[in-house]
Amino acid sequence: MCSDAADATANDTMQNVLKIIVSTSQNESHMYAAQWPATTFACSFWPGRAVERCTGPFNKTLANSILVIGNTYDPAIPFHGAKTVADGVGDQAALFRLDFIGHTSQTAPGGSSCLNDDILAYSTSSTVSITLELP
Structure with missing residues (x-):
């Protein structure tokens, strides 16, 4: 960390x-x-840094767009954090808003087969089956 x-x-x-x-x-x-x-x-004050650590700039054209997933009721990483990331990436990102309580998206209580299906579709063809909240 x-x-x-x-x-x-x-x-x-x-x-x-x-x-x-x-x-x-x-x-x-x-x-x-x-x-x-x-x-x-x-x-x-930690003395070591990861060799693969990237501090930017983050202004390159990506080979593939990024699916950013934000959980509305995540107590650790609020949704506006996901929105900030998607806004930073710009039109190369799609923002998926999940309305669950808890930390992380795929382990949210009640689960979301819709989210899991969209992660698979996005991973294989950069498409999603639902309307996303665009940054």
Whole structure:
């Protein structure tokens, strides 16, 4: 987890990182962020970085479009996070909005055969059988 984190800067003091954690827990993922401050803080100062870590730019034309899946009621990664990713990729992304409670899309309570069918269709032919929320 930490090997993909951004490198620490001169501004990454304990006080500044704590402010970021508090802000995230209040504004982004208020249901889960408050539970993760220890790991979030540790990552700011983690010395190693993954060799395959990519920090951008993310402005290239992709060989295949990306299916971004967001779960409306995901307490860890709110839907607006998926929308931000899809918006960042632009017209090379399709945004699938799943309305389930819980973290992750394929293991959401009640499941979604529609989602699973669309993941398979998108993986094999870049098509989906339902109307997506386009970024």
